[in-house]
Amino acid sequence: xxxxxxxxxxxxxxxxxxxxxxxxxxxxxxxxxxxxxxxxxxxxxxxxxxxxxxxxxxxxx
Amino acid sequence: xxxxxxxxxxxxxxxxxxxxxxxxxxxxxxxxxxxxxxxxxxxxxxxxxxxxxxxxxxxxxxxxxxxxxxxxxxxxxxxxxxxxxxxxxxxxxxxxxxxxxxxxxxxxxxxxxxxxxxxxxxxxxxxxxxxxxxxxxxxxxxxxxxxxxxxxxxxxxxxxxxxxxxxxxxxxxxxxxxxxxxxxxxxxxxxxxxxxxxxxxxxxxxxxxxxxxxxxxxxxxxxxxxxxxxxxxxxxxxxxxxxxxxxxxxxxxxxxxxxxxxxxxxxxxxxxxxxxxxxxxxxxxxxxxxxxxxxxxxxxxxxxxxxxxxxxxxxxxxxxxxxxxxxxxxxxxxxxxxxxxxxxxxxxxxxxxxxxxxxxxxxxxxxxxxxxxxxxxxxxxxxxxxxxx
Numbered sequence: 001x002x003x004x005x006x007x008x009x010x011x012x013x014x015x016x017x018x019x020x021x022x023x024x025x026x027x028x029x030x031x032x033x034x035x036x037x038x039x040x041x042x043x044x045x046x047x048x049x050x051x052x053x054x055x056x057x058x059x060x061x
Numbered sequence: 062x063x064x065x066x067x068x069x070x071x072x073x074x075x076x077x078x079x080x081x082x083x084x085x086x087x088x089x090x091x092x093x094x095x096x097x098x099x100x101x102x103x104x105x106x107x108x109x110x111x112x113x114x115x116x117x118x119x120x121x122x123x124x125x126x127x128x129x130x131x132x133x134x135x136x137x138x139x140x141x142x143x144x145x146x147x148x149x150x151x152x153x154x155x156x157x158x159x160x161x162x163x164x165x166x167x168x169x170x171x172x173x174x175x176x177x178x179x180x181x182x183x184x185x186x187x188x189x190x191x192x193x194x195x196x197x198x199x200x201x202x203x204x205x206x207x208x209x210x211x212x213x214x215x216x217x218x219x220x221x222x223x224x225x226x227x228x229x230x231x232x233x234x235x236x237x238x239x240x241x242x243x244x245x246x247x248x249x250x251x252x253x254x255x256x257x258x259x260x261x262x263x264x265x266x267x268x269x270x271x272x273x274x275x276x277x278x279x280x281x282x283x284x285x286x287x288x289x290x291x292x293x294x295x296x297x298x299x300x301x302x303x304x305x306x307x308x309x310x311x312x313x314x315x316x317x318x319x320x321x322x323x324x325x326x327x328x329x330x331x332x333x334x335x336x337x338x339x340x341x342x343x344x345x346x347x348x349x350x351x352x353x354x355x356x357x358x359x360x361x362x363x364x365x366x367x368x369x370x371x372x373x374x375x376x377x378x379x380x381x382x383x384x385x386x387x388x389x390x391x392x393x394x395x396x397x398x399x400x401x402x403x404x405x406x407x408x409x410x411x412x413x414x415x416x417x418x419x420x421x422x423x424x425x426x427x428x429x430x431x432x433x434x435x436x437x438x439x440x441x442x443x444x445x446x447x448x449x450x
Contacts, residue, residue: 003133003134003152005134012415012416014417020418021415021416023415026399027134027136027137027138028135029401030401030402031399031400031401031447032399032400032401032415032416032419033397033399033400033419034397034416034418034419034420037396037397037399037419038396039279039281039396039397040396040397040398040399040448041449041450042399043399
């Protein structure tokens with residue numbers, strides 16, 4: 001129930017250009033999170049913040 | 062008294078104190094105990110995997126066995142021992158050093174403990190309006206708790222027990238928060254007092270089954286159990302030892318009843334032997350084999366060795382071209398984990414590690430060249446998979 005520090009969120013894509021992963025720095029660690037991953041606390045919090053408008057996931061590089 | 066069997070019957074009916082010699086060795090044989098003579102409450106959890114907590118003896122520390130400085134949003138959460146979370150709730154100030162260590166003398170049953178040492182005092186207010194707290198906590202999966210029958214008239218009592226050792230005498234908080242199938246929350250809160258410094262003390266709470274709310278039956282958390290080392294004003298005020306709806310308060314009384322562990326850098330707190338079992342009695346701690354406990358913890362976190370990952374790759378562009386290496390987790394994880402890479406050495410500046418897919422059963426590492434048509438390699442990296450609650 002503590003606040004999670006999430007920064008530098010961006011998508012990563014497969015060969016067909018589909019968003020398949022979110023890469024983000026969480027608590028100072030670069031994490032790779034598959035899409036979707038309901039039940040993963042990082043994924044759930046990212047999606048909650050995106051829906052609340054407090055986090056934006058950048059396009060893949 | 063003509064025989065030992067007669068002696069036992071007489072003793073049981075007369076409610077007298079048994080002495081060591083009242084029942085001779087071998088006198089109580091199976092055929093002398095009638096079916097049903099020993100009630101279920103006296104046999105609950107006997108011979109089963111009874112401890113619902115993970116890593117209660119603090120043996121497993123995959124992340125690190127070294128000391129880690131923890132503060133709000135810095136190494137907060139899971140930093141040392143597996144499954145035990147250090148929570149600086151609501152921007153709690155100060156910092157502590159967490160470290161899995163050998164236990165102080167006086168409790169030979171538990172070789173390992175989680176040691177917390179205050180390293181920076183809490184300069185923030187704990188008074189009215191504050192929801193801060195500091196706790197050691199564990200989340201338990203709802204699917205593991207359905208046998209407790211919460212939300213029914215058959216809801217089972219549970220007993221929590223653990224050992225603490227600290228120089229900081231005073232009152233500490235304890236709470237159990239349940240999440241129901243409608244994502245509502247109930248809380249049962251109480252406290253314990255440490256009256257003697259630097260002495261091991263066993264703490265026990267028996268929590269009645271919650272008949273008014275069930276426990277969610279998914280892989281999300283069904284129970285959150287906290288041991289509080291600091292409590293701010295708005296976290297205190299529940300009715301002691303009673304299930305009730307949860308909003309903010311978690312423990313009874315007022316915040317000044319409780320210690321603020323982060324008020325002095327000389328404060329040290331050890332905890333170990335944490336057990337949750339069904340029934341109303343605290344029985345002996347269930348010591349699991351190291352490998353068994355490690356395997357159980359790997360449902361929530363896995364850290365690979367540092368030498369068994371390497372590869373060479375050649376890609377035409379910066380996408381999922383290049384080498385893909387499958388890895389299977391040692392056990393099925395709770396949910397798709399978050400994956401990170403660390404260490405090793407990369408060949409050429411264009412080498413980069415990504416994931417191709419990640420699931421509960423395993424993943425594929427993708428070694429890419431970010432410079433098209435350039436050969437790259439990476440040797441000896443570590444993969445971590447985090448599926449904690």
